[in-house]
Amino acid sequence: MVTLSVISILLLFSFTSAGKNDVYEGFTVHGIKLREQSEVTILREVVAILDLDVWSHGAVGLRDAVVMVSKENESKLLDYLDENGIHHYVHLADVVKALDEHDEAVSNWKRRRNGKMVPFEDYPTYEEVKFILTLVVNDYMERLATKYPNLVTLVNAGPSFEGRDVKYLKISTTNFTDSSKPIYFMDATMHSREWVTTPVTLYAMHRLLEDLRSDEHDLLETVDWIIMPIVNPDGYVYTHTDERLWRRTRSYRPEISTCYGVDANRNFNISFNTIGVSSNPCSDIYPGPAPFSEIEAVYIRDIVFEHLDRIQVYLNIHSYGNFILFGFDDLTLPPNAVELHYVGAVMGAAIDTVKLPIAPHYLVGNSAYLLYPVSGSAQDYVQYVGVPYAYTLELPEFLRYDFRVPPEYIEQINIETWRGIAASARASTLFYTRRHNSV
Template identity: 55%
Template structure:
């Protein structure tokens, strides 16, 4: 019976996963050599003009850009690069095949293992919620599950609160992190779940201060509708799944990291509802962002760090995207640099070192981001963490790398929490 059930599961998985890659037939990922800031600006203009999908923005003299181009845009894209005198190469010639191979390898990996911890695999929303409920049930004096509300499609948006004092001690700073704002960035969710694991059910003596002296809010699946859709229908789906036929009869979703009420629609965002950078009809049009906003404001007097976890690139970024800097930028950079150094100390030797700095200049400018919003309303340390750049894997990180990414990122998270706590107590 067990074998029959597993065979049925595999059949369903194969049938649904086919839809995840068939729409990428003819798509190519180009590597583009970035020489200077003008090249970055040029790529951003092309992104809007040709509706390109930038996987990695690149950095002058350090990292090439990765850009996915559809068959209808390929000729014009290459023509523009030639006109600009930019060097390029094919990084992945068949995106559909790459996704298909990823799915097949994931099936084999899953079949060959039993009882893999939820934080060491690509779990679905139901299993993730069940894990948080179990932690709250088994550790009621430490952990509590909260439902922020429902997603657009009616899924509960749940997060875990971790505290030894029931969130009632004002002398303790709060660390608020979220993951999977962009649906296709699967590898971000295990990091959030592993943080729960280390703080609740596997606390080590050297980390006891992180639970005793800090309260935690961890939202592991920010965008549950998009996340589920990327599992069942379209692997590279990025946005939410909201739908308003009065705006467009077919196109769905909003880029949740362009929808916050800060510099809305000023740069690197789109008013086209079919664009992957669509910012929405107005700030906070997306229910998922309103949930995050409400969490921030409910604890604004104590939230010391907000960490918005993305993939990929090996970056730790801070505001602002309008080319200004927060008043405490020296402290922000200190905490960010310490986080990056601790991750680098544990990373695989062939991976990039983390780059730390203002998001506009280290990565690219963007308007309406959660990072800038949290900083603007008064969170002292607001960061975007881009998890490791795994070279040829892009967003399709094999699950066998998850434990490594979890452990190295935890080292950085732990250090950032300690430093932020020092600054919190110093200003009280």
């Protein structure tokens, strides 16, 4: 049996390349106050004109927008905001310095833990996550094979564009054969720079398999689970080795452009390439040449259709901003919008009961109204094809840490998010049981 100490040793490895953050030399990050909806429109205009990297779209009167800009375009951005009377401030004056300091903080965190790390308390590399997934299955099945011989199945959806395995766990007491049980499907790291999303999924596995509390047996006995920790492994690896803030996949189509990648969360076949996207193949919101051009999006689609009659909740986990969002992104609402809002509010309220005072309360609502319209999102597509409750979860924002969440906060985010996941599983299961019993 492989012990936890072996995991701890593996988690001490680092694949970070020295000087990799120099690619952001001269870049700055600015916070933008949004006082009214007209300012959101103005911000969208300048983002499109200058092809800015939007870290957070904000919410009018509630959350500031945050954008990164190159040295060449900084004065253009600030002049545009000033001309329109929009208040702004410096969020990060030196992106390279900020990222270098975060890398050092993560390294120090590992050293201080002195080999006592567990998978969901760190930012594991792809290789570490791949090992952990195998270990969770084998170790748990070895200890509990006689009682739960079919509790866990490790599935390889297939290779990414660059050939890395895209794996996920199926967790079920009935090996997914009981049609009366709803399925909760969650995934993470569709946007590769959002590292803090992966530990949340690993922690969910831990709670279901290794630390099932006495008051949580219903979550395992009445719900089946599909958990994919890294949707976009190519991009995730690239953020560890080359560009920390890389967001897209790493597909390459030289007949179209010399730029790599597509925004996987704009690549789904719903209102494809119509709003909230860019035709520039080098843009972070480039949707791709066609719906499902990205194999990583195809895997999400195929899992959904394989279990469409039973998936009750789809949770697409992102970072950051304290949002629970649902469709549709074209400013229309699904027929069950009231139920969608209710289950989302249950999730948010459960998280807020244990959140840190420095984090805002979760905002719950339609993604287009609360943030901005987009096309081709996973959330919208999964909702449209028939999953009752499809959400985008934006994990917490702590002070000014944006994507650079200190590892000391990972445990807090895991615990509070699990509260929300558990609450939403129970709330949605009630609706599922009623519908199932009425058929």
